[in-house]
Amino acid sequence: MKTIFTRLITIFCFARGGPMALVLAGLLGLAGPARATHIVGGELELEHVSGATYILRMNLYFDAVNGQPGALDNELTASIFDRTTNARKLDVVLPLTTSSYVNYTNPACTVPVLSTRKLVYAQTIQLPAGTYGSPGGYYAAVERCCRNNTISNIELPFAAAQTFYLEFPGVVRGGQPFVDSTPRIFPPLADYACRNELFYYDFGGTDADGDSLAYDLVTPLNGHSNTVVPKPAQAAPAPYAPIDWKPGRSAQDQIPGTPTLQIDGRTGRLTVRPSTLGLFVFGVRCAEYRRGEKIGECRRDFQLMVLNCPANNPPSVLVLPQAAGHPAPYRPGRDTLRLRPGGDHCYQLRFTDPDPGSTLTLSLHPVNFAGNLPTFAATAPTTGRVHAAGAPDTLTATLCFPDCLNSRGKVFLLDVIVADDGCSLPRRDTVRVAFIATPPPNGPPVISSTAGPALPLHARVGDVVSFDLVASDPDNDALTLAMTGGDFAPAAVGAALAQGGAGGRVQGRFTWRVPCAAVRAAPYVFTFTAAAAPCGEPQAAALAVPVVVDYANAAPVLAATLPPPPPADGPPPVVRLALGGTYAATLSGTDADRDGLTMTATGRGFDLAAAGMYFAAQNGTGQASGTFRWEASCAAVGLPQPLIVDFGLVDATCRPLPQTRAVRFEVAKPDxxxxxxxxxxxxxxxxxxxxxxxxxxxxxxxxxxxxxxxxxxxxxxxxxxxxxxxxxxxxxxxxxxxxxxxxxxxxxxxxxxxxxxx
CATH class of the missing domain: 2.60.40 (Immunoglobulin-like)
Structure with missing residues (x-):
């Protein structure tokens, strides 16, 4: 590991891996006493919560080494304007909510002259559709002075202010709600760059709405605040004056170097090989697009410190075949590995670094594919030190490609990367491996059942349908059995599938006790699937078994000594007795299907016993009988009239066909x-x-x-x-x-x- 030893004297001197021979006066500036040295940079964000509720957030980056404690604000004021008219819409106070330190990529590279604090100011706001529906959108701004006075690439940095700027769309478009959360960009930067060494950093952002993001470099904004009024009560409307570059600097050449500072428009990756020591401010813009239309943008001002660092030689890595007799290393750009079934899928990696005491780490990065990745064999570590006491000069590891990897005839690219622990950022060596992978051949699973060839199966209500299933895979791939219904859920009709076994052979048992609810004309088609996923490629075999539920029912027959039934829709016949009179009737029922029969007698709105009526039934399978008796009394006269008794006979089956007779009973009154x-x-x-x-x-x-x-x-x-x-x-x-x-x-x-x- 490349360690850093620091001693603060007139000149900073560091051991290998950190800045050395850097004059303190050069870092702090020679223009006189420090003035208002505190703001490193920042950006605004707008996050949708729900409905018309949003969170407006200001991320401010503060110089924790040179920053004046009195310049640490407890709140900032953001102003929102209409982009079309510049009309002021809202001034909102953003209180300080969190404060934390920005981490270095490699904490061992920490230097005492560079420490950044992240201050987050946030407030919940309302953006109602009736107020924020302008097609031209809106912008938010926060103005604050001043920048660090040691900045090397702008004029009068101690008097230069900052305007943090954000554009966002209206919340209504075409009469419909238009919801947008602005990008959350750029993990903040804590690292420094080394002169004449390539510096890189990922400023790529994320967007909660899935909008496309594009990046470019812009001139940071100065705005209207100054050393006299460093913290205005509110932001002024646009336009905001840019900072003044020093001669030779511009938006396209913000940090001197070969190359100068650049940003990848698609990924947001920053790169620069700085050629000059100093502290350099730069500006990055992230624009968001939805369906090809730009809907907003956010900007970040930030700083990059360039220091003298000890020379750091890059590590190196070689990719070698495992097979004996093939000692030649892989040649990037010329060789293509061909991974075939039964062939060697493992390769040896040798990696080293000419610098003493370096700690090296291997990693992999797929360039044009996803899915199964090669792995490092556990027998050799992928991290270790070289050229140190007790450590080897060269490390080895084994890289193995999965047998299942399938490039489908295309050339896949894999970056094998070795990185050291140098400062400020690791040096790397990358071998881009091209390969074509063919997985082993694989046969599909098969499935069979003991349901028999005579399909469909037939069953009656109450029957138990049962048969076995056997599934196997010729390559012994792991199988699972599943059951589905064509237009029904098997579990909903009481069907079940139990399975056992493992690996490439699985047995199943289907059972179904046919319930009454399953009676229907259409057959039940049960589909059984044996599924495997060799090398992540789904394979399945299916078997359909139709089952027809047979059902027929003849209506039971009700015979009785009751009065004959009336014509259709006619009133019930009447039995009339004088007080003290007695009436008796017998009933019998039969069922050709031998279903269970139940005979009943029920008073419409009255209890039989209260009217002096008595009924007894003998129920049974295929037969039933009943006796009815009525003794006319004043109790019957006192009940609500008329007294109608419903006699019924019902068969115990899935779709009963009940038989009924109704009789009206009256007590004769004097004329x-x-x-x-x-x-x-x-x-x-x-x-x-x-x-x-x-x-x-x-x-x-x-x-x-x-x-x-x-x-x-x-x-x-x-x-x-x-x-x-x-x-x-x-x-x-x-x-x-x-x-x-x-x-x-x-x-x-x-x-x-x-x-x-x-």
């Missing part, structure tokens, strides 16, 4: 239409027609009994009253016309007149 009322008496002592009586009144009947008789004079004066239905009134008083009222307990009234003649 009140034949009531005789008398209206003349002659109480003259001749023993003829001497008294008034009413022997022809209706007799008492259950709850309808004689209650009273009242006689009134022609002037309405009551002259007589009795509760005796056998009364005799002798006409006491003067001759003339009288009126009477007879009352019964069921509310009936009989009225008449009576003339008394003397």
């Amino acid at each position: 009140s239409a034949a009531v005789t009322l008398y209206n003349v008496i002659t109480p003259n002592g001749d023993a003829q027609n001497e008294t008034f009586r009413l022997p022809g009144l209706p007799p008492n009947f259950c709850n309808a009994e004689f209650a009273s008789l009242k006689i009134f004079s022609r002037w309405g004066q009551q002259v007589y009253e009795t509760a005796d239905r056998d009364f005799r009134w002798g006409g006491q008083g003067s001759a003339g016309l009288y009126y009477y009222v007879v009352a019964y307990t069921d509310g009936r009234r009989y009225k008449g007149w009576l003339e008394v003649l003397r």
Whole structure:
């Protein structure tokens, strides 16, 4: 491992692997006392939460070595503007939420002059559709001064400010919601670059909406803040003035070097081979596109420090065949490995580094394929030291390609990379291996059953359908059995598949007790699949077994001594008895299918026993009988009328065909239409027609009994009253016309007149 020894004196000196011979005054600047040295860079982000709710976030990178503690803000103010009109839409205070340090790629390369803190300021905001629907979109800005005064590539860095800038689309397009979270870009940079050595860093971002991202280098923005007003209460609207480059520098040549600073427009990877010591500011823009249209952008300002580093020679790696007699190493760009079934799939890797004490690490990177990757054999480590006490000069490892790897005739490319532990970033050597891989031949699985050749199978309700399945694979690939239904779920109808075995042979047992719910005309087609996945390539064999559920049912026959049934939709027949009368009937049922029979008698809205009715049934398989008896009483008269009894016979089968008979029962009441009322008496002592009586009144009947008789004079004066239905009134008083009222307990009234003649 390349260690760093540091000693802070007038000149920094470092052991191999760190900066050396770097003048302290050159790092801190020679232009006089430090002024406002704190801001390293930053960027804005907008994250959609739900509905109209978003989080506006400002990531600020702070110089933890030279930054003035008083410049550490507890909040920043962001302003949002309409891009078309520059109209101010919102000023929002972003409180400080988190503070953390940015890590080095290799912590062993840490230097005391470079430490960066990440400060996150965030606030939840609302972007309602009625306010933020402009087709031209919006932009957000935060203005803050000042930059580090030691920056080497811009004019007057101690007075240069920063404007952090973000563009985002309206939340409505074409009358529909348009949701967008801006890219979350660039893992922040903590590393330094070494003069005259290639520096690389991945600034590639991610987008929650899956939008396409494109990167380019831009001139950082200065804006309107300054040393007098370093922290404006709000950002001013665009345009924002750019920083002033020093002579020879520009957006396309921000850091002197060969090559100068560049960024991959597709991946966001930064590269530069700096030629000058110093601290350099640079700007990166990430634009997001949806369906080919640019919808927004975000920018990051950042800094890169270039130091003198000890010489670091790159490591090297060779790829050698394992087979004896083939000692020549693989030649990148000229050789193509051909991985065939039964052939050698393993290769030896030899890697070393000319520098003493280097720690080397092997890694693999697939260039144009995915899926199964080669692996390193566990017998040899992929990491180790060379040219150190007790360590070898050269390390070896074994790289093995999977037998199943299949390039389908194409040339796959694999980068075999060895990296050292040099500073500021590891030096690497890459061997790009081209290969064509052919997997071993593989036969498909087979499946059979004992269901027999005579298909479909036939079963009745209650039967158990059972048969065995056997699946095998000629290459002994691991198999699994599965069962599906054509237009049904097997488990929903009670079918089950149990399986056992392992490897390339599996047995299964299908069982199905056919339930009533399975009765239907269409057959049940059960499909059984034996599946394997040799080398990740699915293979399957299927077997279909149809099962027909046979079902037929004849209606049971109900016979009874009940009154004959009425014509269709006619009222039920009537059984009428006088009080105290008795009625009896017998019923019998038969079923040609020998299904279980159940006979019932049920009162419509009343209990049979409460009406003096009794029913007993003898149920059985294919036969049933019942007896019914009714004793007419006042209890039946007192129930809600009419009294209708439903007699039923039902067969115990999947689709019953019940037989029913309905009979109405009534208790005969006295005929009140034949009531005789008398209206003349002659109480003259001749023993003829001497008294008034009413022997022809209706007799008492259950709850309808004689209650009273009242006689009134022609002037309405009551002259007589009795509760005796056998009364005799002798006409006491003067001759003339009288009126009477007879009352019964069921509310009936009989009225008449009576003339008394003397």
